Amino acid sequence: MIPLNVRTDRSLIRAAARSRRYVTVRFVAPEAPPRAGRAPVNVAIVLDRSGSMGGEKFVLARQAAERALAMLRPEDRFALVVYDTEIDVLAPSTPAVPEAKRHALSALASIGPRGGTDLGGGWLRGCEQVALHASGELVNRCLLLTDGQANHGITDPGELARHAAALRERGVRTSTFGVGSDFDERLLGGMSDAGGGNSYFLDHPARIPEMITSELGEALEVVMRDAALEVTLPAGARAEPLQRFRWRHIEGDNELRVELGDLVSAQEMAVTIAIELPRGEAGETAAAGFALSDRDHATAGGPVELRWTWAGHPQNDRQPRDRTVDREVATLYAARARAEATERNRHGDYEGARRVLRRTADRILSYAGNDPELHRIASELLAETETFAAPMPAMAMKAAYYSADAVMRERAPSGRAKRGDGSPPSRT
Amino acid sequence: MQPTDDTTYDLAELADLADVSPRTVRYYIQQGLLPSPGARGPGARYDRAHLDRLRLIRRLQREHLPLAEIRRRLEELDAESVRALAEAPASYRPGSSALEYVQRLLAGEARPSGVAPARSLRATLQAQQDATRVAPPAPPQAVPDRSQWERITLAPDVELHVRRPLSRGENKLVERLIEAARTIFRQEGP
Numbered sequence: 001m002i003p004l005n006v007r008t009d010r011s012l013i014r015a016a017a018r019s020r021r022y023v024t025v026r027f028v029a030p031e032a033p034p035r036a037g038r039a040p041v042n043v044a045i046v047l048d049r050s051g052s053m054g055g056e057k058f059v060l061a062r063q064a065a066e067r068a069l070a071m072l073r074p075e076d077r078f079a080l081v082v083y084d085t086e087i088d089v090l091a092p093s094t095p096a097v098p099e100a101k102r103h104a105l106s107a108l109a110s111i112g113p114r115g116g117t118d119l120g121g122g123w124l125r126g127c128e129q130v131a132l133h134a135s136g137e138l139v140n141r142c143l144l145l146t147d148g149q150a151n152h153g154i155t156d157p158g159e160l161a162r163h164a165a166a167l168r169e170r171g172v173r174t175s176t177f178g179v180g181s182d183f184d185e186r187l188l189g190g191m192s193d194a195g196g197g198n199s200y201f202l203d204h205p206a207r208i209p210e211m212i213t214s215e216l217g218e219a220l221e222v223v224m225r226d227a228a229l230e231v232t233l234p235a236g237a238r239a240e241p242l243q244r245f246r247w248r249h250i251e252g253d254n255e256l257r258v259e260l261g262d263l264v265s266a267q268e269m270a271v272t273i274a275i276e277l278p279r280g281e282a283g284e285t286a287a288a289g290f291a292l293s294d295r296d297h298a299t300a301g302g303p304v305e306l307r308w309t310w311a312g313h314p315q316n317d318r319q320p321r322d323r324t325v326d327r328e329v330a331t332l333y334a335a336r337a338r339a340e341a342t343e344r345n346r347h348g349d350y351e352g353a354r355r356v357l358r359r360t361a362d363r364i365l366s367y368a369g370n371d372p373e374l375h376r377i378a379s380e381l382l383a384e385t386e387t388f389a390a391p392m393p394a395m396a397m398k399a400a401y402y403s404a405d406a407v408m409r410e411r412a413p414s415g416r417a418k419r420g421d422g423s424p425p426s427r428t
Numbered sequence: 429m430q431p432t433d434d435t436t437y438d439l440a441e442l443a444d445l446a447d448v449s450p451r452t453v454r455y456y457i458q459q460g461l462l463p464s465p466g467a468r469g470p471g472a473r474y475d476r477a478h479l480d481r482l483r484l485i486r487r488l489q490r491e492h493l494p495l496a497e498i499r500r501r502l503e504e505l506d507a508e509s510v511r512a513l514a515e516a517p518a519s520y521r522p523g524s525s526a527l528e529y530v531q532r533l534l535a536g537e538a539r540p541s542g543v544a545p546a547r548s549l550r551a552t553l554q555a556q557q558d559a560t561r562v563a564p565p566a567p568p569q570a571v572p573d574r575s576q577w578e579r580i581t582l583a584p585d586v587e588l589h590v591r592r593p594l595s596r597g598e599n600k601l602v603e604r605l606i607e608a609a610r611t612i613f614r615q616e617g618p
Contacts, residue, residue: 001451124530131526140526163533169596170526230495232459248603255496291455298489299452 002027002301006290008308009325015282015310022242024272024328025229025290027301032221032265041072041219042138044079044093044126045212048146051084054113057147057179057205062108064145064212069105071216072096077138079129080104083122084115085152093129119146120154123174123191124163130172136295139222139262140172141197143215145208147179150187157187164195173197173262175215179205181394185401193244196261200415201402203395214416224263224294229271231256232303234286236278241271242332244408263294268418270410272328280310323371330364330377335407337361337381341388342400354389357381436473446482453482461485461499477507484514501592504578580606583613 005026013019032038045068047053047061065080072078073096080091090111091104126142134140154160164174174195176188179202192199198218200211233239233254241247246259258271277286285307292301311319337360341353361381368374392400403413412418443450456462462481465472481502488498502510580588588609590602 001449121534124534128527128530128534131530134526163529166529167526170529172526232495250496293489297452298448298486299455303455 001299002030002292004290004292004302004304006304006306007322007325008306009322009329010316010319011308012311012316012319013277013280013286013308014316015280015312017279017313019277019308019316021275021277021308022272022325022329023275023288023290023306024270024325025304026268026270027292029223029227029263029265029267029269032223038220039137039139039222039225040075040077041216042077042093042130042133042135042140043216043219044081044129044142046081046083046122046126046142046144048117048119048122048148049082049084049111049113050115050117050146050148051113052117052148052182057208058111058113060205060208061145062105064209065108066105067209067213068216069096069101071213071220072101076220077133078104079126080108081122081126081129082108082111083118083125084113085118086115087118087121087125089125089129093133116152117146117148117150118153119144119148119150119187120160120163121152123160127167127172127174131167131170134171136171139219139225141219142167142172142174142195143177143212144174144188144191145177145179145212146183146188147205148182149184157184157190160187161190161194164191168194168196176200177202177208177211177215178398179208181398185398189401189405196246196259198411198415199402199405199409201398203399211415214414218264218417219262221265222262223265223267224260224297224300226295227260227263227269227300228293229258229260230291230293231258231273232289232291233275234277234288237275237286237288239273239275239288241273242329242336243272243410244405245271264417264419266419268410270328272325272332277308282310282312285309321367321369323373326367326371327373327377330368330374331407333360333364334377334381335404338384338388338400339404339408342392342397342404345388345392346397348391350389354385357385357388434475436475437479438470439472439474442474442478442482445479446486448482448486456482456485459495459499461495461502477510480507480511480514484510487514500578504592582606582609586613 007024009022013021045065047058047065049058053061069078076096077093078091078096078100079089079093082088082090088111090107091100094100094104123142123144126144130140130142149155150160154163167174174191175197176192176195177200178185178188185201189199198215200215202208202211231239233256235254237254238249239256240249241256241258245261248257249255250257256273258273260269260271263269275288280286287305287307289303289305291299291303294300337356340356344350344353344356361378364374364378364381368378387396388400402415406413406415410418437445439450439453443453446453453462457464462478462485465474465478484502485498488501489495505513578590578592580590582588586609588602588606594602
């Protein structure tokens with residue numbers, strides 16, 4: 001059973017008004033079982049071979065594929081797809097035995113960059129290869145690498161995201177890798193967001209092999225598939241996560257389910273929930289329950305109960321705050337503000353970008369008291385105001401997009417999972 | 429050993445047979461998903477009905493249903509239906525419906541070899557349809573002879589009746605309908 005560290009920012013709530021509180025649930029996924037015990041992976045690697053991938057990019061993509069295949073064992077499956085305006089399934093899904101790997105890599109060696117980009121078609125062929133052999137026992141994933149836009153076939157980012165979501169629901173997740181400055185981060189980010197996978201920004205082609213093998217390495221170390229946090233709320237309460245996780249709220253029975261995706265060995269995870277609590281009788285309490293589940297375990301952690309006590313306004317105003325929760329909340333709102341400011345900047349709304357950053361910094365300062373960390377979070381936002389309030393070059397915009405996205409998904413800045421070192425899941 | 433109708437188990441045996449931990453069993457009892465056994469403490473005995481129910485709960489959890497939804501469904505089922513559903517062959521195979529989905533899309537995208545022309549309007553419309561369409565019809569599954577109707581409250585005097593079990597896609601439509609209806613009643617209500 002995984003210990004859950006559950007904290008709320010303030011434990012008194014208002015008897016005479018609705019209260020907004022925050023809860024952070026922290027835990028660390030277990031260490032991986034010995035390699036022999038891990039779930040086999042079923043992956044497709046989809047590579048853009050359009051003209052723009054010329055030069056070192058495609059060489060590095062080939063290298064990435066080579067290293068990726070080296071990580072796999074015969075009980076794993078892989079498929080290799082390349083696309084420009086044509087889609088070529090170089091290696092249909094096959095068990096990762098040495099001969100199959102050699103064959104695939106030699107086919108890849110004869111490929112060079114060519115035409116335009118049917119990103120949707122290439123990706124769907126990759127998903128098809130995964131789907132041909134997908135099962136509940138495997139980690140089923142499609143990895144898509146591109147440096148450009150989708151300019152053939154399905155080009156609408158919304159449509160691609162919808163298909164990614166549909167495939168996620170059917171057990172096939174999508175992770176995306178964007179290289180350089182010309183790709184559309186919202187298109188790729190949208191696909192991996194909806195697709196339940198991970199998003200990577202490779203600012204330099206040299207990072208291609210490293211990040212593809214990192215993602216595959218994580219797929220090989222999944223210890224909790226389809227992890228979810230289940231929250232039982234008190235009557236009359238509403239809640240939602242602050243991070244970018246898929247979630248469902250069953251109103252009538254007051255249950256919130258937050259989908260955390262596949263978690264890897266020793267992954268550190270924190271879910272912060274904003275909860276609105278109803279009025280009540282002073283002295284009485286309202287309780288919420290928190291439990292962790294995954295595909296194989298109905299209860300993988302918890303349930304842990306958290307209680308708030310109704311009290312008058314003066315006691316509420318005077319009560320102590322749990323700063324660890326405040327800092328989590330501030331960090332997340334700051335990331336949201338940066339993400340919004342990036343979009344406004346993209347549309348030339350510099351005044352709007354400035355406003356959203358300032359407003360968020362002010363909000364944080366309103367509860368910062370004399371906590372140095374909270375002050376730091378606010379001042380960093382303010383320091384970046386002028387950067388967001390002037391035209392941003394493409395690379396800077398991508399860096400801002402992916403950085404905010406990583407925070408909002410509880411991932412490390414590189415896009416990798418956050419890993420614990422075995423110490424208790426508490427920041428202080 | 430095949431369980432017969434009058435076999436009883438202790439907590440450890442029950443948990444073992446259902447492939448869950450004893451703690452999980454206690455949690456389900458606490459959450460009202462499983463009836464508590466006759467006695468309490470180490471002498472407690474569980475029966476075949478407990479086992480069937482536990483297996484069904486597990487199965488439904490694997491299909492990503494939240495506990496509240498599972499509880500609601502179980503309330504409508506008698507012991508026989510619980511057993512039938514717990515033992516029905518698995519109809520959810522992630523690969524097959526993902527494959528159907530992708531192949532339908534790709535078929536809409538099919539083009540002759542060589543340089544691809546711009547997508548035809550028909551292909552675009554097909555892809556649009558596929559994108560907005562909900563899950564393909566579930567493959568035929570063993571359905572108990574008796575279907576169960578679930579009553580969902582939309583407002584103090586308004587109910588929605590839904591015949592269970594539904595396919596995944598239909599479940600999603602129902603969820604949307606409930607959200608929309610409740611929003612309307614909240615907004616316009618007293």
